[in-house]
Amino acid sequence: MLTNSRLVHQPHDHSRCINAALARANDICAAKNARMTTTREAVLRLLWQSHKALGAYQLQAQLSELFNKPIAPPTVYRAIEFLLELGLIHRIHSLNAYIGCPFPNSEHSNLFMICTQCGSVAEMTHNTINGLLQSASEKANFTLKSQSLELSGLCPQCFDHAETSDND
Amino acid sequence: MLTNSRLVHQPHDHSRCINAALARANDICAAKNARMTTTREAVLRLLWQSHKALGAYQLQAQLSELFNKPIAPPTVYRAIEFLLELGLIHRIHSLNAYIGCPFPNSEHSNLFMICTQCGSVAEMTHNTINGLLQSASEKANFTLKSQSLELSGLCPQCFDHAETSDND
């Protein structure tokens, strides 16, 4: 099992998350002969500014501010598409939003823990679960190609906060 | 493990699926003192006309034809909302579409096998997977409230068809 849930749910030196993500992105671009342009890097940075998923139009607004000029939706969606294809970010379907992938190199299972309170998203890879999904698919003669596993609930902080205010 | 994948992926007497779904719906409405109105039943029927998910605007078009008058989006979304709340249908996030639930009474895991070729959707409940998701969440101190597990791939028929045409 591989997860970034500790990082997501606890105070930490987040600049290291950002730097690591950008370094990985540059490596992957180099390896695949893909271009990390200004717009694409800006979108990736924005998606790593927190461990929360951002929608395309949130990205648009932040990009426009960043570049001090209006940015149109296609620009944002193109960057998103590029980053998705390289596996650098994921789409969170239940939120119509996007988040940086913490381990874009490893085989991973697209398993996310989404806090409905604060919006934080942790990613997890779980080989046993993947294996079970694969074998369940096989039993049904279903040829599994990809998966989207989204868990919604409360992150530790939000849960603690809810408990505390219950006791008022 | 509980699944309707056999029914979804093989020829069968589908009128029984429809009738069973409507009977279950009426039972649940009676039990919960909810009203199964004309519009709601029509939407449920449409979602059971095949084992494929339908989008809100596909439903709208079919409803308009059925009732021979224009049906506005809010009407469709209200029916969808009602049916979702009773657990009679599910939203498939990766498709922005909706499908009838084959076992609305049982605890179920919102695990779907979606054929990217023909659009068929089978639902599955898998206690071991649910247990693992729960314990993985606990390890991360994540309070799991709900889940959306969507597997994409090829159903048996579409896989066979693809294989056959590969051999041309």
Added chain:
DNA sequence: GTGTAAAAAGATATATTATAACATTTTAGG
């Protein structure tokens, strides 16, 4: 360095999915 083709980004319009707000009709129960 200049020319060239491919890639990326800009610009405009529009498609698709979903909701807000308020008016009217239908329904259940007294």
Added chain:
DNA sequence: CCTAAAATGTTATAATATATCTTTTTACAC
């Protein structure tokens, strides 16, 4: 019947995503 609540109708609009065509930037051959 009367009434209040529930459901539906109506209109407008928000939120998300894509199509199409033009212009700019980039890589790289010469």
